[in-house]
Amino acid sequence: MFSELHPEADPATLDAADPLASFRSEFAHDTEDLIYLDGNSLGRPPRAVxxxxxxxxxxxxxxxxxxxxxxxxxxxxxxxxxxxxxxxxxxxxxxxxxxxxxxxxxxxxxxxxxxxxxxxxxxxxxxxxxxxxxxxxxxxxxxxxxxxxxxxxxxxxxxxxxxxxxxxxxxxxxxxxxxxxxxxxxxxxxxxxxxxxxxxxxxxxxxxxxxxxxxxxxxxxxxxxxxxxxxxxxxxxxxxxxxxxxxxxxxxxxxxxxxxxxxxxxxxxxxxxxxxxxxxxxxxxxxxxxxxxxxxxxxxxxxxxxAGVAALREKSVRLGAYAQALFAEWLAPLGFELASPDDPLRRGGHLTLAHKEAWRIGQAMRARGVIPDYREPDRLRLGFAPLYNGYRDVHEGLSRVADIVRSGEYEKFPAEKGQVT
Amino acid sequence: MFSELHPEADPATLDAADPLASFRSEFAHDTEDLIYLDGNSLGRPPRAVxxxxxxxxxxxxxxxxxxxxxxxxxxxxxxxxxxxxxxxxxxxxxxxxxxxxxxxxxxxxxxxxxxxxxxxxxxxxxxxxxxxxxxxxxxxxxxxxxxxxxxxxxxxxxxxxxxxxxxxxxxxxxxxxxxxxxxxxxxxxxxxxxxxxxxxxxxxxxxxxxxxxxxxxxxxxxxxxxxxxxxxxxxxxxxxxxxxxxxxxxxxxxxxxxxxxxxxxxxxxxxxxxxxxxxxxxxxxxxxxxxxxxxxxxxxxxxxxxAGVAALREKSVRLGAYAQALFAEWLAPLGFELASPDDPLRRGGHLTLAHKEAWRIGQAMRARGVIPDYREPDRLRLGFAPLYNGYRDVHEGLSRVADIVRSGEYEKFPAEKGQVT
Structure with a gap:
């Protein structure tokens, strides 16, 4: 089911084959550049709303x-x-x-x-x-x-x-x-x-x-x-x-x-x-x-x-599986651990990663235009909302995370916890 | 205090002297012709809101x-x-x-x-x-x-x-x-x-x-x-x-x-x-x-x-006193009774009138573009919201009520009670 969702897959090709891709344009947004992975906390505004x-x-x-x-x-x-x-x-x-x-x-x-x-x-x-x-x-x-x-x-x-x-x-x-x-x-x-x-x-x-x-x-x-x-x-x-x-x-x-x-x-x-x-x-x-x-x-x-919940679920599982493949390739070597069930079918719409520097990494992600959320004790939740997130969001988002950790960029951010939402 | 608020007073003159008159233009509305006397139930939308x-x-x-x-x-x-x-x-x-x-x-x-x-x-x-x-x-x-x-x-x-x-x-x-x-x-x-x-x-x-x-x-x-x-x-x-x-x-x-x-x-x-x-x-x-x-x-x-609550209260009392004067002149002879304290200072922002045909009169008022609300057992509440109601609303509203009863126009409406809000 997920064999094509490997780290080398071209996200643009995956997006092109996405039957729900057109829904993205029904959502209001400021900039295409923002990778919003927090629909599990607050979804984006549909224009209809x-x-x-x-x-x-x-x-x-x-x-x-x-x-x-x-x-x-x-x-x-x-x-x-x-x-x-x-x-x-x-x-x-x-x-x-x-x-x-x-x-x-x-x-x-x-x-x-x-x-x-x-x-x-x-x-x-x-x-x-x-x-x-x-x-x-x-x-x-x-x-x-x-x-x-x-x-x-x-x-x-x-x-x-x-x-x-x-x-x-x-x-x-x-x-x-x-x-x-x-x-x-x-x-x-x-x-x-x-x-x-x-x-x-x-x-x-x-x-x-x-x-x-x-x-x-x-x-x-x-x-x-x-x-x-x-x-x-x-x-x-x-x-x-x-x-x-x-x-x-x-x-x-x-x-x-x-x-x-x-x-x-x-x-x-x-x-x-x-x-x-x-x-x-x-x-x-x-x-x-x-x-x-x-x-x-x-x-x-x-x-x-x-869109239909069945179709949304199918895409959501695929986005999660793709994220998991990228995690294994890019993030696991950088100290991240999976803090969600291993089987994509046993997960809802988000994937949770644990990292001892999760708080600082989360701040660095925001600064780089990738929005996750942080949850205690050391978790970053990455939500994939199938109505508006595509494979490119997953690829680009996780790629920026890998960059942030590899480069040590997150070390510029305070370790002390501020407001979490 | 209320001597100038008599039935023969010119509402336009009273409105011209109203220090809060300018607030009316801060409210969104469909038509100037509607006499909205139900701000005691749902206020009109300020554009700022x-x-x-x-x-x-x-x-x-x-x-x-x-x-x-x-x-x-x-x-x-x-x-x-x-x-x-x-x-x-x-x-x-x-x-x-x-x-x-x-x-x-x-x-x-x-x-x-x-x-x-x-x-x-x-x-x-x-x-x-x-x-x-x-x-x-x-x-x-x-x-x-x-x-x-x-x-x-x-x-x-x-x-x-x-x-x-x-x-x-x-x-x-x-x-x-x-x-x-x-x-x-x-x-x-x-x-x-x-x-x-x-x-x-x-x-x-x-x-x-x-x-x-x-x-x-x-x-x-x-x-x-x-x-x-x-x-x-x-x-x-x-x-x-x-x-x-x-x-x-x-x-x-x-x-x-x-x-x-x-x-x-x-x-x-x-x-x-x-x-x-x-x-x-x-x-x-x-x-x-x-x-x-x-x-x-x-x-x-x-x-x-x-506007300030003190100024709003002052105008509200005056609107109520004016309504009371018009009630006494026009409506009391038509079977209406005051169902509120007689002293304007003992009333809040609305004046309540009792009439045995209150339900049908309320419907006829809506049809004539005057919006009150009905409350059991036989009451019409007339709310005067000092931010957007003026003396002309009171005069024109009560004048239409008098017309409705005098002409028997209310008799065209069903006596059976429908939805009340």
């Missing part, structure tokens, strides 16, 4: 004013339905675009713990899960009579299904894991882990932040109960664009989230005395949605949908 | 990409400081722009209940408080071992300080009220009520949704503990723009909000194993802020700051 934002501000808000709500009121569920159909493998009415990932995780995990039988007070997660997941779950456990069981995960290889299976027991209310590890990019086996947790009677909540738009997700087919995810990485909806949540249809009326906001109220504008939560996915809304943000998500999902 | 949104999307996101976070990370507290100084009378570091009003109310009210002594489990609010406040507080009470005590408020006159005083006792953890009633526009006496509640040892949380940008707010001077508010009404930051929260400096480290998201973590990007909440206002953040939204708030606050 910029247009959607402008449509909301300069037309809908300006001209329709309050009457805009006649349509905006449906936006969070409409954008959710698009995400459901085109990105995460869910049915209409199972996904809602709202709030941040952290807030959504709180709502769903707290609701799941509340709804669990008395003997099930444990939430299981792993120590390599994204920090906000671990913190939010710890808060829920402490505050809502639960207990957090944190299993150990190898930070290069990702979550181990056997360790998970052992930890999820009759006392477990909820298992919460990331589908794709934020650090290593390792993909967890959603189907097998969900099935195993269900055998123990636990509910399962997947964090899709690093998988939505990057790898195929089949929530319904995997029997997943709950999920949350963000839209500003591979979905390219913009900095801090609203997140999404998924609740399997059969579970919706059995769960009650802790923030009884008016957007989750039946007959919201009757403004009645009692809180009567809606009986659909709107039950998991809270306050007024950011209209600009949700419209951006809707437009962003449409771009991904046109 | 449209520009700020475009700057974030088309410049910062497009060109700086992930590096935009070097500055964006400070945006929620920077916009909060501007709100603190120019709108709500607070010190730097006491206000944060984040999430929705409902989510912020949940965070602060839950934190206050958690921090209260054991014998204080009651949250006091009133039955005329905005629905999301009542629902959120009911959820907190039910889920966190509290009790909600709902006092009765006259829906035309606003909250009665004596009733509040009686309800806030030694068992009370928190009093939560709206500063300006969403329905009647009645202003509550923040200073007196806060002082009285403090004498009982309760903390006080004010909802500023209908006061921020419309009436002077002096949180610090009134000794207020906690507050939340929205930015899309009189502050004009756009549909669903992020809300704000205020926590008095001395209280910040004594409170711990329930959603332990990574944006509230000390040394956030170290991504360490334990949750260690920040010791400043950032402690009350949760997830990734909507950058576009927060930038819109910052730009919107700057417009309000240039």
């Amino acid at each position: 910029l247009d959607a934002v402008r449509r909301v501000t300069d037309e809908e808000w300006t001209n329709r004013l309050i009457r805009g709500w006649d349509e905006w009121i449906e936006l969070p569920s409409r954008a959710g339905d698009a995400l459901a159909a085109d990105v995460v493998g869910a049915r209409p009415g199972e996904v809602l675009v709202c709030d941040s990932t952290s807030v959504n995780l709180y709502k769903l995990a707290a609701a799941a713990l509340d709804a669990a039988p008395k003997g099930r007070r444990v939430i299981v997660t792993d120590d390599d899960n994204f920090p906000t997941d671990r913190y939010i779950l710890a808060g829920i456990a402490e505050r809502h009579g639960g207990e957090l069981r944190v299993i150990h995960t190898d930070i290069d290889e990702g979550v181990d299904p056997k360790t998970v299976a052992k930890a999820v027991k009759k006392d477990t209310a909820l298992l919460c894991l990331s589908h794709v590890s934020y650090r290593s990019g390792a993909i967890a086996d959603m189907a097998a882990i969900t099935e195993r947790a269900h055998k123990s009677g636990a509910k399962v909540l997947w964090d899709l932040c690093h998988s939505a738009g990057a790898v195929p997700v089949e929530l319904d087919a995997c029997g997943v109960d709950l999920a949350v995810g963000c839209t500003y990485k591979y979905l390219n909806a913009g900095p801090g664009a609203p997140a999404f949540l998924y609740v399997r249809e059969e579970l919706q009326t059995r769960l009650r989230q802790p923030m009884w906001g008016w957007f989750s109220q039946t007959d919201q504008f009757a403004m009645g005395p009692e809180y009567l939560p809606r009986e659909d996915i709107g039950r998991f809304a809270v306050g007024t949605p950011t209209v600009v943000g949700v419209a951006a998500v809707e437009a962003a999902v449409a771009v991904t949908a046109r | 449209l520009d700020a949104v475009r700057r974030v999307t088309d410049e910062e996101w497009t060109n700086r990409l992930i590096r935009g976070w070097d500055e964006w990370i400070e945006l929620p507290s920077r916009a909060g400081d501007a709100l603190a100084a120019d709108v709500v009378g607070a010190r730097p570091g006491e206000v944060l722009v984040c999430d929705s009003t409902s989510v912020n109310l949940y965070k602060l009210a839950a934190a206050a209940l958690d921090a209260a002594p054991k014998g204080r489990r009651v949250i006091v609010t009133d039955d005329d408080n905005f629905p999301t406040d009542r629902y959120i507080l009911a959820g907190i009470a039910e889920r966190h071992g509290g009790e909600l005590r709902v006092i009765h408020t006259d829906i035309d006159e606003g909250v009665d300080p004596k009733t509040v005083a009686k309800a806030v006792k030694k068992d009370t953890a928190l009093l939560c009220l709206s500063h300006v009633s969403y329905r009647s526009g009645a202003i509550a006496d923040m200073a007196a009520i806060t002082e009285r509640a403090h004498k009982s040892g309760a903390k006080v949380l004010w909802d500023l949704c209908h006061s921020a940008g419309a009436v002077p707010v002096e949180l610090d001077a009134c000794g207020v503990d906690l507050a939340v508010g929205c930015t899309y009404k009189y502050l004009n930051a756009g549909p669903g723009a992020p809300a704000f929260l205020y926590v008095r400096e001395e209280l910040q480290t004594r409170l711990r909000q329930p959603m332990w998201g990574w944006f509230s973590q000390t040394d956030q990007f170290a991504m360490g194993p334990e949750y260690l909440p920040r010791e400043d206002i950032g402690r009350f953040a949760v997830g990734t802020p909507t950058v576009v939204g927060v930038a819109a708030v910052e730009a919107a606050v700057a417009v309000t700051a240039r």
Whole structure:
């Protein structure tokens, strides 16, 4: 499958054969020279998203004013339905675009713990899960009579299904894991882990932040109960664009989230005395949605949908395999180590490299117009976003990294860590 | 003070003498003919806000990409400081722009209940408080071992300080009220009520949704503990723009909000194993802020700051008094009743009229290019936003209402209620 992706391959030839190559021109950018390898953190702006934002501000808000709500009121569920159909493998009415990932995780995990039988007070997660997941779950456990069981995960290889299976027991209310590890990019086996947790009677909540738009997700087919995810990485909806949540249809009326906001109220504008939560996915809304943000998500999902997640995944795997070949040839001899699974099919959209000088190398890369991100303790994440990254980005980006290390150029940068984002 | 604001006064003359008249031209609008009297629900777009949104999307996101976070990370507290100084009378570091009003109310009210002594489990609010406040507080009470005590408020006159005083006792953890009633526009006496509640040892949380940008707010001077508010009404930051929260400096480290998201973590990007909440206002953040939204708030606050809340209030009171004079002359004889305090100084930025045909009249008004909003049971709210509404809006708007009722034009519209926003 990857035999042509060798270090001597001509990136221009590879780009010419790329069936998704035309999508690159749909993205706004400053300069072609910048090698942007951080779409795993913040995706580039599709022009369609910029247009959607402008449509909301300069037309809908300006001209329709309050009457805009006649349509905006449906936006969070409409954008959710698009995400459901085109990105995460869910049915209409199972996904809602709202709030941040952290807030959504709180709502769903707290609701799941509340709804669990008395003997099930444990939430299981792993120590390599994204920090906000671990913190939010710890808060829920402490505050809502639960207990957090944190299993150990190898930070290069990702979550181990056997360790998970052992930890999820009759006392477990909820298992919460990331589908794709934020650090290593390792993909967890959603189907097998969900099935195993269900055998123990636990509910399962997947964090899709690093998988939505990057790898195929089949929530319904995997029997997943709950999920949350963000839209500003591979979905390219913009900095801090609203997140999404998924609740399997059969579970919706059995769960009650802790923030009884008016957007989750039946007959919201009757403004009645009692809180009567809606009986659909709107039950998991809270306050007024950011209209600009949700419209951006809707437009962003449409771009991904046109490319198709299957095609995006195929290209993403190829970009990763090509990067891995270049790493082996150029970077391994310079002290870099692979900090991701060796098999490209076991990785999401990014490849992580460890190097004892990672912090300084990352700064030197930025100065040379290659944008990665740094993660503790000594990792550089290189994200390959198949909508706009090509083989030339991979080749040129890794070539500059090799230069920076070979030449000692990185030594000019401070070793002391500044702000990391 | 209002003697010149009589029904025969010439609105053009009044507009000509308006010191804030020039602000109207800073707002984007479709047509001068539209009489927009719903700024109490969704403000019109200042061009400066449209520009700020475009700057974030088309410049910062497009060109700086992930590096935009070097500055964006400070945006929620920077916009909060501007709100603190120019709108709500607070010190730097006491206000944060984040999430929705409902989510912020949940965070602060839950934190206050958690921090209260054991014998204080009651949250006091009133039955005329905005629905999301009542629902959120009911959820907190039910889920966190509290009790909600709902006092009765006259829906035309606003909250009665004596009733509040009686309800806030030694068992009370928190009093939560709206500063300006969403329905009647009645202003509550923040200073007196806060002082009285403090004498009982309760903390006080004010909802500023209908006061921020419309009436002077002096949180610090009134000794207020906690507050939340929205930015899309009189502050004009756009549909669903992020809300704000205020926590008095001395209280910040004594409170711990329930959603332990990574944006509230000390040394956030170290991504360490334990949750260690920040010791400043950032402690009350949760997830990734909507950058576009927060930038819109910052730009919107700057417009309000240039006009000055005192000047805005003066004009707002005058617009309301003028409307009241026209109401008495034209509308009272047509079956309208005042559903707001009679004294213009006791009202916020809107005037509420009751009429048994309010629903149909509201529809007829929209059809005639006058935009109010409808609220149960039979009310039309007329909002006068002093940044862009003038005396001509009031005169022409109320004149059209009188026409609609006199001519029976409203009878063409369905009595059955459709969507209300």
